[in-house]
Amino acid sequence: MSEIHTIDEQMLVAFYRNLYFARRFEETLADMFRRGEIDGWLHSGIGQELVGVILGVTLQAHDYIVPYHRSKATFLARGVPPRALIAEILGRQSGICGGVGGEAHAADVSHGIFGSTGVIGAALPLALGAAFVQLYRHTDGIAVCGFGDGATTQGSFHESMNLAALWNLPIVFICENNLYSEMTPLSKEMKETRIAKKAEAYGMPGIAVDGYDLDATYTVLQEAIARARENQGPSLIEVKTYRWHGHYEGDPEEYRDKNEVEAWRARDPLPLLRARVHDQGILDSQQLLDLEKNFEDLLSEAVAFAKASPYPTPENLLSNVYATNTSA
Amino acid sequence: MSEIHTIDEQMLVAFYRNLYFARRFEETLADMFRRGEIDGWLHSGIGQELVGVILGVTLQAHDYIVPYHRSKATFLARGVPPRALIAEILGRQSGICGGVGGEAHAADVSHGIFGSTGVIGAALPLALGAAFVQLYRHTDGIAVCGFGDGATTQGSFHESMNLAALWNLPIVFICENNLYSEMTPLSKEMKETRIAKKAEAYGMPGIAVDGYDLDATYTVLQEAIARARENQGPSLIEVKTYRWHGHYEGDPEEYRDKNEVEAWRARDPLPLLRARVHDQGILDSQQLLDLEKNFEDLLSEAVAFAKASPYPTPENLLSNVYATNTSA
Amino acid sequence: MSQLSYRRALTQAIDEEMARDAGVFLIGEDVADSGGAFGLTRGLLAKYGEMRVRDTPISEEAIVGLGIGAAALGLRPIVEIMFMDFIFLAMDQIANHAAKMRYMYGGQVHIPLVVRTLSGGGFRAGMHHSQSLESVFGHIPGLKVVMPSDAYEAKGLLKSSIRDPDPVIFMEQKSLLGAKVEVPDNDYLIPLGVAKVRRTGSDVTIVAIGIMVSHTLQAAEELAQEGIEAEVVDARTAMPIDSDTILNSVKKTNRLVVAHEAPAPFGFGAEIAALAAEKALYYLDAPVIRVTSKFTPIPVGRSEDYILPGKKDIVEAVHRAIKGG
Amino acid sequence: MSQLSYRRALTQAIDEEMARDAGVFLIGEDVADSGGAFGLTRGLLAKYGEMRVRDTPISEEAIVGLGIGAAALGLRPIVEIMFMDFIFLAMDQIANHAAKMRYMYGGQVHIPLVVRTLSGGGFRAGMHHSQSLESVFGHIPGLKVVMPSDAYEAKGLLKSSIRDPDPVIFMEQKSLLGAKVEVPDNDYLIPLGVAKVRRTGSDVTIVAIGIMVSHTLQAAEELAQEGIEAEVVDARTAMPIDSDTILNSVKKTNRLVVAHEAPAPFGFGAEIAALAAEKALYYLDAPVIRVTSKFTPIPVGRSEDYILPGKKDIVEAVHRAIKGG
């Protein structure tokens, strides 16, 4: 990383808006889950929103994101309507995937988001395809692929890093290292825990960054994105971050120390960013409160919309297996 | 690698005997293939025998080898009867696998050889099992796993290296880098072509060595073997070597330059080793000739035996699908 | 004898076999420290130590391969794949290596490996956490495939699987985890490849497997009230298939319905229907009917209820079978 | 119209489609510089350049995943897996992603991906170079599976597969590579999911797929000399299954034999037999007979001849079907 890139006022506000909203979105979902309003599971991204926000805000419309599996922040910051995202998580017809994919398999190709999967590690090969399409079409678009530390021990990580470097694909791999893979700590996933360093095996730059430091993360991401965009090749970014909630909502979290959680929570980038926006005089207290109030309304409306939406019909559920009208 | 280990006279002779025999064995098979005496394929290991010979001679009886797929030298040097190996390659009942496995899938567990497979890269996870068994049983035995450069781009390579380092398994990974994967040159397999360096991503030592240099290769292997045996952990050894024949016998070899082949052939370790055994006064010319003559007899006998052996019977071919008498 | 959940029956089976045979060990993601993502292996680490109960990284291919290697060389590994859907990542190791190794090495090795995995619907977690893949594995010569239908079956079949000399894919039925039945505290085995007639009847044979056995037994009760006596055969293992038990029942009832949770094409029902069409054709008085999931991926949330088959589908199928088509 | 080998028919199909549609590209191990391990893609690199014809490292999972991603975002990838046996390494990408992506994203994407792969026996290279896995893929909702039975079929079906909006597993029959038939030089398509009656007959229906079609046609000639007229249906695709064509034939001949190279359990024959038992039971005058390989891995060398099915087995099966069991 060279010197820190400056974030202009407009972007700072965009980051704040999106970070605030992503946090409230996550909190709202967690509450809903606790109240039994969500079928299946919920994997909270709370505490890890910053990277997704930066990506969502800074990437160009023709870039593709294969999102990190907790990153609802990416979806929102890219402009996916909150109501359609909640509806998807609730399995409703009005969801971005018609309510069939749900939390783990949500995609919105019209917003350049694709490749989400319930299979850890499987996103990376898919992301190669997105990068290859950019190359093939001679666009200046890129692909970004997010995943966790746990995914780096999958064979697919290795094959994908190798192929991306070999073919000089316009892609940025972003590993959100939150120190755990479900209940397993990093030290039981790998002996070499410096994930960024693994990039060397592929002849690719690898950079680690504190994911709670907005400026550092912004800088590292912008440089990697620029590299990819200018056809200088892929990068691996290891973002050191932390999830505040359990692996899934309801996780008893016996495997980690409350103090560890508290230490990360104490570094929460959200109030820091709010203070910065305020102290730099970009938005005053009232403007901040108005903005936050607006988001609460937006959220309530989105939840109400989603809850009122019907579930997929049998006809919906039998569609889209094939593009042609094939029946078995 | 620290300083070069000295090879004592007895071992030098053992290396010579085995290298000579392995070479003649390979040549004999290639001739037979040309004459149409072998069904299916033959993948010659000619030019790459040295590593297999060193391993076969120096490993202990309770060590396991998962052999590199061209390494007939390993089998022979470990004491597998040549007749039974040829019979296997000819698909005869008297082969080491009853003639069912053939060249690519030959194993001889009584000689500690297991895990060969027709699937590139699949041997590495299997080898983890062999190393794990040693650990589990508290033996001082180890596992050695051979594979080519092509295998290092498989996901299984990554997962296996990671797990071996993490669990401190007593294993030595040996990559015979012969610069090609079938018709594909190394530069089209990976951007970072220093295979040994890839070990760093796993927190494992990785050492490259000239596989035509007996002393260097011997030293590097002995050190890695000792490390594994003393529970200091796994290693990755990249042996730089070259196959003189095509990928398979009959390969038109359009993808490489004859001069490249000639340059490697000119460095053939076999005559060098012969001269060394002779010049050091360990064996005189007559002893060498006698020894070589003996091997010719052994080979002829082995070929004759194999050719005279029956093919598997229907009953043989229907056995061993299950250990129990299950029929579908 | 006590009421035991499917979950605890599985734990007990592993525990008893680990106590009995020092060669049995267990590896998988989150199986040790945290006792399994679903608590199935709780307590085992404390009892058997780190050598025998181990957490692994997310490396399905490597851990299954390790299991195969260790099995071939004399140990008895149990490898857990958290959800069956992820088993595809280890497919080469299972289908090309575990299944074929004994054969390709001419009988030099056994592969007493058990791959335990949660299968089927019930968690509403969608297409990557809900599949039942018994027929994919049953098609590969060399593998055995076990699908216990309740806690009693789970314990006896898992113990047999662990002792079996061949590789076994052991499919734990997700939606049965909490279901309790009487389970003996002591050692007992249920042989692999022997189906069980769970209910006798003369009007129709329903061959069911896994979770569908409970739905079928309930359907049979309902049918009995209409005067239709169904014979319910719990197939127990998708491979080997106990064709004698199945065909004998068909020859008696002259009608066949097959029920499984996986989709129909190339599924368990196809094989059973083919068996009947091959070996009991002249006994069949009505078309064979398959009760299966719809031919789609499994959607998330409650939508899965529409895709997966249930009691109602079985009752309807029997009505059709009785009517003769 | 000229005599063309299966091998060249495949090359021609790819060539024509690449010329026609700039979105079609081809990747795989050794497909570019050396024109394929079996020469199937010779000349394409020179013609279409490095962006569209690319050698890959040995990374089956990554290259298939790349193909899926590129397909979802609008290109038409052809990914070659050198031997079908290695497809297991890409199984998660194919079965969990190519197959399910359209469904799980609610129809936002198509996956016009073709995975071309050499399948079946014929090279005598044993268990890791000889499998036919159509039923494994046919079982997964979302995939299509194509098995061309001669050069004419190969060209027309491959062209359709490339244009198809869904993921297709295209199984090139190894032992047919050199076999020649008349093949039009021009553009023609054979629709996926439409079986072809290759020979009409009234005494028995033989449904065959892939390489077994040629064995079956030969068997039919032999049977004709005994006065038995077999109707031979080339299924062409294992998924979708053209049940109409198959059932109509069965309803006409009242006897059914199914022939495929894969083993019987959960195989193509199981599905066809089940179809008949479900939808044409009352038309069947004799047990359905499956002609398949034996239920073992495939041994190396000439031993494979004993394990794989051939003309003789078909003739015998028909004799049994005619006798009625």
Ligand SMILES: Cc1ncc(C[n+]2csc(CCOP(=O)(O)OP(=O)(O)O)c2C)c(N)n1
């Ligand atoms: C192939 C596969 N194996 C196991 C799982 C179960 N699983 C879901 S999330 C997870 C941990 C992932 O850890 P990481 O990649 O670090 O992401 P995090 O959840 O920490 O954000 C596991 C093991 C899975 N979904 N896919």
Ligand SMILES: Cc1ncc(C[n+]2csc(CCOP(=O)(O)OP(=O)(O)O)c2C)c(N)n1
């Ligand atoms: C999974 C898999 N993919 C492809 C092949 C076909 N294949 C056989 S050998 C080979 C090249 C292997 O190269 P390398 O590992 O360098 O070993 P070498 O043959 O050079 O000794 C390939 C691609 C295979 N056997 N297995």
Ligand SMILES: [Mg+2]
């Ligand atoms: Mg993590």
Ligand SMILES: [Mg+2]
């Ligand atoms: Mg090589």
